[in-house]
Amino acid sequence: MTLEIDINNKRLSIAPMIDWTTPDYRYFARLFNPHTYLYTEMISTGAILHGNANRLLRYDDIEHPLVLQLGGADIDEMTQCTVIAQQRGFDEVNINVGCPSDRVQNNRIGACLMAEPNTVAKLVKHMQAAVDIPITVKHRIGIDEHDSYEFMRDFVMASANEGCKHFIVHARIAWLQGLSPKQNREIPPIRYDDVYRLKQDFPELTIEINGGIGYADSPVDEIKQHLQHVDGVMIGRAFYHTPYLLAECNQLWGEDVPTRQAIFEQLIPYLHKQVENGEPLAAFSRHYLGLFHGLAGGRKWRQALSGKRHLTVEEIIEAGEKVFALNPGC
Template structure:
């Protein structure tokens, strides 16, 4: 068993995916991991439906709000709001490559402006007691040398930032979609390991292409944390399997469902739509007999009921008694 007292495992922020309904579900598999919101822009919090964007269940802690923005004053105001709402941390997005984000001068393009990120960080951290962190790429476009990333981290760390989450791929801001940016640029884990060696006092967390508990263990031998996105989302039972890192037992899928049903009832009573919630649960039986029937039962049914969900789950559990 690995000593996890100074290590961290996180579920990555994913737009449209890491909603409160997914995060509650994820927490049922593992009490230790850090959960992240979707990236939320400063404009959405300052001028949009703040309550809708920031709502969460107390079970989700420890929970991190990821902010997209570049204006130091707006970022500071949103960080204060996050603390007032009860978030445990705020993370600055310096990794998203989408055109919309670039247009607003936030996300990965900010790697070319480390002073802007440092200024925002300093304003944010000075205003709150909770930690402020940065998630970034190893480079952008032709600025993909190790030295470029080193200078970015050095500049932001000089402002006081102590925790960096590094997606170990360059972001290609021209010519690739966000999806392609998660898959095509090659992974360069060694650059992230080297960053930890060069900045031993910083907490360095690695992200990108991690798919198994063995992968997690391998990375934790070199860095302080691991962040996983799509693998946790599409196969949530990987979260349960990761409990072994802490020496704690993994819940069964049946136990997760038993804890999930009251939450679904509660949300339906508040007027939330079941199909909107259950789209996040399609991977529950990934790799097991009946997984396809489970996905079919939950997909494309606007009149889905709790009884439908329970019936579909019971059918798959009957085929997999140990699940």
Template sequence: MPNLMQDKRLSVAPMIDWTTADYRYFARLFNPHSYLYTEMISTGALIHGNTERHLRYEASEQPLVLQLGGADISEMTHCAQLAEQYGFAEVNINVGCPSDRVQHNKIGACLMAEPETVAALVQHMQAAVALPITVKHRIGIDHFDSYEFMHKFVDTVAAAGCERFIVHARTAWLQGLSPKQNREIPPLRYEDVYRLKQDFPNLAIEINGGITSVEDIKAHLQHVDGVMIGRAAYQNPYILAEAMSLWGEPAPSRSDIITKLIPYLHEQVAKGEPLPSIARHFLGLFQGLPGARKWRQALSGKQALTVAEIEQAAELTLAIIDRQDDYEAAKSSLSS
């Protein structure tokens, strides 16, 4: 199979409460090539909170990008230096989150209205570290949703040295819509992102929003330099395994993934980490397959959970799938 990913990138979007270290370890088992992102971490949380816990990761998670939320030059520069110290592959500035809390701190999507501020962040952060500094943004905010508005934003920030932009192909409504609604209600405008790549051929442009299959990924890669998948990669993580075909490589089986996951779970239990909160990230492993509901029921809503119970649930689910496969094969044989 040909490798379609030369000079291209597939990544999993930063998602608060979802792309934790535990999910990222799990996601890496499906695909060794994709870029993974932390949750958006505010500069205040890194500087005044538990820095070690926020920035911990397993070596296997690389390439791993730290996404920062902030607008203060000194704080953002300091956090970029922390990212370099901890060995992250990149630092990404969040200019896309529309939540009220983020707006109150004057970070996230509202920064699209201040391209000079974002440009200054990029300039100072890049001067302080050797890591690439990238920007994730929307195609617009509120009524500032013309292509020209986005073009000016990218042009200004690129002039400060940013070479990679990840574009969520929806406008963010800062008033009147919740973050969830902002992911669903504003229409997708993929053509604007394609046009951005045409206008800035020397920049790396990635597209994000509403991408749910390998066929979607292939279609977008005809126009841009990378594809970022969000909730689809969390709710059905096997899409990352299926995407191995883009590199001309076979997908790992779900059985293989469970086998590699179990030692990690034992390590986390030994560290005193609560297994039920870790296991919530694995509920989509069998999405769309027979036995998926039993798998979810076995892992969710429990105050206590053991590694042995997770292994048993996986074995039972895999057995249900095997029986279904045997049934389908026998039915096909009889009808031929």
């Protein structure tokens, strides 16, 4: 049975991923699909306020709609960075309450903040009062022994009462001790029904689901199935490793799926521009390794772009043309 979705009231997003959702990747991702929401990596308030903010917050206008994900718990710093985000043209600011790594826990960033719902609610209140753009929260369904649906419901209610209208829910709990971030994406069981229930209990809120999505035999149908229950779907690694799935998702909007060759041809001018700006292609070509996933010559493409200290646009073009020769019309 074909599922029909009113996509005008739904949302598809690429998850924020440290070291992955960089400006070079986000530009590439936008070439596949004009509708998806793009997120920066999680950026700490300290990095913005005391580091190279111009580099950390750079983006190309093609990336809109674009969300800045902030990590922090200090009200003044989070509010100040939110104002900076609006001044620099970001479309939203998202509060990270989902990352389980030890590094961010030590700075009261990420999933550990689920144990402090009032802190997150105060962040929402002050950040939203300072800007006109939306403030959203990305969180887990629980942490450690706090794994009941009621715990998540109360966490969401606290921030909703202070004006947050949009929650992105990773449908696994996070174990803050004993599991690595990678294990926290794989070992705790997926509980999609808890996220569906959250939408039922808070129909006035925008609830977006995240976690383990994009690996079904028919990922677009999988996305449609989730959109029967919630307002949006966020996908991370599946979009990153198999980016053509982003192109296939244009079907959700009733639009044609662009070819890989068309995407490749649009990428080349960007690469030339980065070279002119003094950026080494070898430093970010890893983001493009999945372009020909599943096609003849895909492995040779990955080899051509990997493990080199220096890489030229001409070498990338040559590697791409070899794949197109093996896969006419792709």
